[in-house]
Amino acid sequence: MHKLFVLTGFLVLMSFTTTEISLSKKDRKFALNYLKETKQRLIDNVKNLSDDQLNWRPADSVWSIANCIEHIAISEKNLFDWSMGSLQEAANPAKRTEIKQTDEAIMKMIIDRSFRAKAPKELQPTGTLGSGRESLKAFIERRDITIGFFKKTKEDLRNHFIVHPFLGTIDTYQMLLFMTGHTLRHTLQVEEIKSQSSFPKK
Numbered sequence: 001m002h003k004l005f006v007l008t009g010f011l012v013l014m015s016f017t018t019t020e021i022s023l024s025k026k027d028r029k030f031a032l033n034y035l036k037e038t039k040q041r042l043i044d045n046v047k048n049l050s051d052d053q054l055n056w057r058p059a060d061s062v063w064s065i066a067n068c069i070e071h072i073a074i075s076e077k078n079l080f081d082w083s084m085g086s087l088q089e090a091a092n093p094a095k096r097t098e099i100k101q102t103d104e105a106i107m108k109m110i111i112d113r114s115f116r117a118k119a120p121k122e123l124q125p126t127g128t129l130g131s132g133r134e135s136l137k138a139f140i141e142r143r144d145i146t147i148g149f150f151k152k153t154k155e156d157l158r159n160h161f162i163v164h165p166f167l168g169t170i171d172t173y174q175m176l177l178f179m180t181g182h183t184l185r186h187t188l189q190v191e192e193i194k195s196q197s198s199f200p201k202k
Helices: 002-017 025-046 051-055 065-086 093-098 103-110 132-152 172-194
Strands: 161-164 168-171
Touching (some): 025 065, 025 132, 025 172, 051 132, 065 132, 065 172, 103 172, 168 172
């Protein structure tokens, strides 16, 4: 009888451990590379810019590079927090049927600069993070938190979900890809500003 209880307990334990689903090695590796590459691309684009270059605007209605960096930093925190909020709900694999977007489609959409949308008020740059350099520091700190999360997380990011205003239902992993692509989108904007013929030389 004792052996029967031991065997039953073992089978129950195995039923829990084998059904736990974590982030796949492929998804984890891809996300980490994407996070690191987009972080470095932004850093490389702005690290040697003067204050005049950081604050120059092509027009009054257009953001400066400093504005872009602040927007990226604010968005990094808000979008990551939104993603983490989705993990408070139980994983629900049945909801995967509601997803209409592939990872590739989301990543392509967010960097498409021909599509323009006004940033929500809470994500707009207002100078609260300080200078462009201070905003960059804030972004790097937030991005390193995100990278640390992806290195260690055991969460089933594919079976937690967010309803996005443009994308509909997406999983939490896709939301974090969206966040990362958002950094690239505005890094491309920084590159566009720098390519202007009237952009300050120094």
